[in-house]
Amino acid sequence: MKKWLLLLVTVCAAFSLAACGTSSSSDKKTLVMGTSADYPPFESKDGDNIVGFDVDLAKALAKKTGHELEVQDMDFNGLVTALKTNKVDIVLSGMTPTPPRKKQVDFSNVYYTAHNMIVTKKSSGIKSLDDLKGKTVGVQLGSIQEEKAKELTSKYDLKVENRNRISDLTEEIKAGRFDAAIIEDIVAEKYLNKNKELTAFNLPKDPGDQAGSAIAFKKGSDLMEKFNKALKEMEKSGELDKLKEKWFSGETQK
Structure with a gap:
């Protein structure tokens, strides 16, 4: 009798665990x-x-x-x-x-x-994509801005560097290790407000750009x-x- 009772408890526990394991995210x-x-x-x-x-x-x-x-x-x-x-x-x-x-x-x-902007130092003299030729441009790792920079590399001979955080990009620009960075416009504006030595201009939007x-x-x-x-x-x-x-x-x- 005890063996049958133990078996019943074990089976019930197994069904209970299975139910927990199959619960959906919405639960x-x-x-x-x-x-x-x-x-x-x-x-x-x-x-x-x-x-x-x-x-x-x-x-x-x-x-x-x-x-x-x-x-x-x-x-x-x-x-x-x-x-x-x-x-x-x-x-x-x-x-x-x-x-x-x-x-x-x-x-x-x-x-x-949203759209993208090129962020750079006010003293850099960079005002267009043509001014970026041969320059080092920072992007956030894994972002669509990283993909965009790679697209621009063949035409503008960019050296693309990535970082984990947007704040890292602006610090690298201020330290002179990056000439510019590609950052989403609404986000770029917040960093520009906090870093008065930085400026930015809109990156021309291609019809095929993902947004x-x-x-x-x-x-x-x-x-x-x-x-x-x-x-x-x-x-x-x-x-x-x-x-x-x-x-x-x-x-x-x-």
Whole structure:
């Protein structure tokens, strides 16, 4: 009798563990968001807190889909891997849904579209792409700006260097190790406000340029459909526009 009872308990425990192992991401009460907190106004550090447009957007979407949110800071280049290895549930980090990334993870609808700028020292004399010929240009590792720099290399003979953080790029320019860097416009403006010796100009946009930020999910995640629905609700209600006004107007950013 004891043997049969032990067997029954073991079988029940096995079924319980199996049920836990197959629970979907949407069943989790707290979702972990991965981001690279060096990208104001999308995400940046404010003391021990991570703040920004992406953080506020993620919190709003999490609330609408019945979740709480935990935000983790990591290097941009490691975000997709973190998603694929279940270290995070979602990624919001100004990430563009490029074809190579789409092969690895799923993306929501695009929630913001921006352009690129060339950031350099005011004293550099660099005012156009032609002035960059033979120069050293910095980009964030794993970003679409890195891909863009490589595209420009053949025509302008650029020497492309990458770094993990946007702040590293601006410091390298100030130290004279980089002549310039390619940075997304809204982000570049925040760094220009803090570094008066820097200036920037718009990088001419090609029709084939990839653009837009979207939320990344693990392949096959049932969260994507729910987040897309909530995102559409925010667009229709004007909530998304209010967040853009808050973070992109320049009035609330340090």
